[in-house]
Amino acid sequence: MEAFKSYRSWSFVSLFIVILFWVSTVHVEYAGARNITVGGNNGWxxxxxxxxxITKVGQVYVGDWLVFKYPAPTSNSMAHSVVQIQNKARFKKCNVGAAIKLAGPTQGTGNGFHFRLKRVRHYFFACGLGNTRHCTVGQMRFGILPVVKTG
Structure with a gap:
């Protein structure tokens, strides 16, 4: 019975250490996260x-924020949105029909729409409006692969 109590105690300590390590890793991962305005001063x-x-931005890290800034539509301007396309094949074809809608036409105003890059994976973004014309002819699309920041 003593061996069982000792085993339970050791398991608890091990679990606590693993959780503590995971929490500290997540904190370090997001420390120093940047806000990257998509398109820089040009906006979306x-x-x-x-x-x-995106090739001129430099390395992008897990935890960084992409900020999409665009004006609300008026009678003299186009409406825009932000969608996330699930894979590279759909991205290349600007297949926004099955994409995940992230932000609508008015969500890019003010401080803009913020999207956090939460893990290492390929992300593909596009404007989902204009019957794919914004994505194709308007070039409103890009892919990005953040990495974990070390050191």
């Missing part, structure tokens, strides 16, 4: 090459 709009822009 039709006709800007975001695939080119």
């Amino acid at each position: 709009h039709y006709g800007y090459n975001y695939s080119d822009w």
Whole structure:
């Protein structure tokens, strides 16, 4: 019976250490997270090459925030949105029909729409409006692969 109590105690300590390590890793992972405005001073709009822009941003890390800024639509301006396309094949074809809607036409105003890159994986973003025209002709799309920040 003593061996069982000792085993239970050891299991609890081991679990506590694992949880403590996981919490500290998550905290370190997000420490120093940046806000990266998509398109820089240009914001999120039709006709800007975001695939080119993302190559100039430099390394992007897990925990960083992408900030999509765009004006609300008016009678003189186009509406925009932000969608996440699930995979590279759909991204290449601008298949926004099955994409996950992240932000609508008015969510890019003010401080913009914020999206946190929570893990290492390929993310593909596009404007889901304009019957794919914003994604194809308007070049409102880009892919990104954040990495874990070390050191």
